[in-house]
Amino acid sequence: MKLPIYLDNQATTQVDPDVLQTMLPYFTQIYGNAASRNHEFGWTAEAAVEKARAQVGRLIGASDKEIIFTSGATESNNLAIMGAAEMYKEKGRHIVTSAIEHKSVLDTCEHLEKSGYTVTFLPVDRYGQVSVDSVRQAIRPDTILVSIMTANNEIGTINPVAEIGALCHDMGVIFHTDAVQAAGKFPLDVEKMKIDLLSLTAHKIYGPKGVAALYVRRRNPRVRLAPIMHGGGHERGMRSGTLNVPGIVGFGKACELAMKYMDAEVPRLRRLRDKLWDGIRAGLDEIYLNGHPTDHLPNNLNVSFAFVEGESLMMGMKELAVSSGSACTSASLEVSYVLRALGVGEDLAHTSIRFGLGRFTTEEEIDFAIEKIVTTVKKLRDLSPLYEMVKEGVDLKSVQWTAH
Amino acid sequence: MAYTNKVIDHFENPKNVGSLDKNQKNVGTGLVGAPECGDVMKLQVEIDEKTGIIKDAKFKTFGCGSAIASSSLATEWVKGKTIEQALAIKNTEIVEELSLPPIKIHCSVLAEDAIKAAIGDYLKKRA
Numbered sequence: 001m002k003l004p005i006y007l008d009n010q011a012t013t014q015v016d017p018d019v020l021q022t023m024l025p026y027f028t029q030i031y032g033n034a035a036s037r038n039h040e041f042g043w044t045a046e047a048a049v050e051k052a053r054a055q056v057g058r059l060i061g062a063s064d065k066e067i068i069f070t071s072g073a074t075e076s077n078n079l080a081i082m083g084a085a086e087m088y089k090e091k092g093r094h095i096v097t098s099a100i101e102h103k104s105v106l107d108t109c110e111h112l113e114k115s116g117y118t119v120t121f122l123p124v125d126r127y128g129q130v131s132v133d134s135v136r137q138a139i140r141p142d143t144i145l146v147s148i149m150t151a152n153n154e155i156g157t158i159n160p161v162a163e164i165g166a167l168c169h170d171m172g173v174i175f176h177t178d179a180v181q182a183a184g185k186f187p188l189d190v191e192k193m194k195i196d197l198l199s200l201t202a203h204k205i206y207g208p209k210g211v212a213a214l215y216v217r218r219r220n221p222r223v224r225l226a227p228i229m230h231g232g233g234h235e236r237g238m239r240s241g242t243l244n245v246p247g248i249v250g251f252g253k254a255c256e257l258a259m260k261y262m263d264a265e266v267p268r269l270r271r272l273r274d275k276l277w278d279g280i281r282a283g284l285d286e287i288y289l290n291g292h293p294t295d296h297l298p299n300n301l302n303v304s305f306a307f308v309e310g311e312s313l314m315m316g317m318k319e320l321a322v323s324s325g326s327a328c329t330s331a332s333l334e335v336s337y338v339l340r341a342l343g344v345g346e347d348l349a350h351t352s353i354r355f356g357l358g359r360f361t362t363e364e365e366i367d368f369a370i371e372k373i374v375t376t377v378k379k380l381r382d383l384s385p386l387y388e389m390v391k392e393g394v395d396l397k398s399v400q401w402t403a404h
Numbered sequence: 405m406a407y408t409n410k411v412i413d414h415f416e417n418p419k420n421v422g423s424l425d426k427n428q429k430n431v432g433t434g435l436v437g438a439p440e441c442g443d444v445m446k447l448q449v450e451i452d453e454k455t456g457i458i459k460d461a462k463f464k465t466f467g468c469g470s471a472i473a474s475s476s477l478a479t480e481w482v483k484g485k486t487i488e489q490a491l492a493i494k495n496t497e498i499v500e501e502l503s504l505p506p507i508k509i510h511c512s513v514l515a516e517d518a519i520k521a522a523i524g525d526y527l528k529k530r531a
Contacts, residue, residue: 307466308466309442309443309466309468309471311468311469312415312467312468312469312471312472315407315412315415315468315469316415326442326468327441327442328442328467328468333507335442345440346439346440346441346442347439347440350439350440350442382421383421383464383465383466384464384465384466385435385444385445385446385464385465385466386439386444386466387466388423388446388464396439399435401437401438401439401440401444402436402437402438402517
């Protein structure tokens with residue numbers, strides 16, 4: 001077993017060696033520009049891109065013609081929201097989203113607010129779920145877009161996307177979902193789920209960084225987007241720019257593998273994740289699960305270890321590569337906005353750790369992680385004045401703290 | 405966060421972890437910070453009542469690596485000092501010793517506050 005152990009697969013994933021092998025010829029041998037229509041180099045590159053387009057489409061039940069390649073999920077989310085806002089501004093200027101979307105959705109919506117749009121940021125319940133009713137109540141005659149993520153990147157909670165899709169379809173509102181974390185973790189079908197726009201990215205599913213896609217529905221209804229970058233009119237005029245052929249080829253292969261492995265991989269991830277949670281629970285008291293107990297990504301575990309600050313916990317178990325919602329790990333010195341939206345107290349948000357399992361996580365690594373987590377938390381609790389006070393029977397809420 | 409070796413050493417081998425009997429007359433206890441802010445330091449000093457010299461110091465800290473290191477260093481520094489000398493310790497000296505990055509300066513401020521609070525508690529008991 002090699003240390004440190006990578007348990008941050010919601011941040012990014014290792015490129016699968018099969019994906020890399022598929023990509024390699026497209027750097028030095030088949031290096032043509034997919035937009036070059038006049039020679040062999042261009043034709044082979046274009047054929048490779050079109051094959052990948054079909055592979056990406058298949059993962060979400062879409063046709064190849066509905067896939068637009070972009071540079072990353074941030075661009076996909078920007079294009080979906082900015083593009084729809086611009087295209088449909090005559091119809092209305094109201095957008096519905098949730099408080100725990102990725103920053104590339106939230107910041108884009110806040111940007112639109114400054115140019116005359118109104119955005120409703122729906123709250124979530126204590127598990128991080130958006131209710132279908134709250135979406136229904138938020139939709140107004142001038143609503144043009146609903147953007148609700150399929151699954152959350154910090155806490156792994158899965159939203160009732162199919163119900164929200166059906167509702168939006170009935171009410172004639174375009175529905176966008178950021179499915180970056182959900183892709184490959186459970187079957188997605190844009191037809192059954194009535195999704196009009198869907199973002200997904202290669203590097204969360206064992207593909208390369210710097211390549212992503214936006215699904216744009218072509219019929220029932222046909223969705224149109226105004227481009228956010230201008231140029232040669234690539235990608236049906238919605239996204240100009242020379243295509244990243246090796247990246248796209250790798251993305252296609254990653255989608256093919258995600259489909260191929262899903263049936264075996266999802267139960268394996270769930271079993272290892274549950275083993276991790278059970279192991280932590282057996283060894284420690286005062287720990288809290290952040291996220292939904294059942295509607296949850298199979299590879300995510302977000303836990304608050306009360307009375308132990310997250311950054312110090314990560315320092316103490318540096319053999320594990322994880323992330324934290326603690327303020328001390330962020331440049332802004334603010335705790336996770338996702339945990340805050342769930343109603344997790346700031347005190348507990350500071351103690352949260354996200355574990356993200358992946359295709360290359362082994363049972364041996366999980367056994368090691370459990371042992372490491374339990375001993376480190378115990379060690380830091382011996383150092384924690386809060387744990388000592390609680391064990392002495394002090395109610396921490398009654399203490400006059402000196403906020404700084 | 406890239407920490408210096410001194411921070412890592414204080415974090416991995418913290419000095420003077422523990423608690424003194426807070427009911428003793430010659431023990432002063434300082435509790436500063438707040439759980440919501442992500443830092444709470446408890447620093448205690450045991451003072452020789454005749455000489456006014458700090459005989460022992462203990463700490464417990466809830467906080468990031470630099471908060472733990474700052475309080476560990478603070479206990480090292482106050483031991484053997486008189487009350488006046490200990491009160492003269494500045495947070496900037498802690499920043500310098502541990503080479504704390506700007507975003508972690510508040511940890512050193514908290515450590516200075518903890519020393520002052522502990523000594524203040526001792527003086528209040530004597531008054």
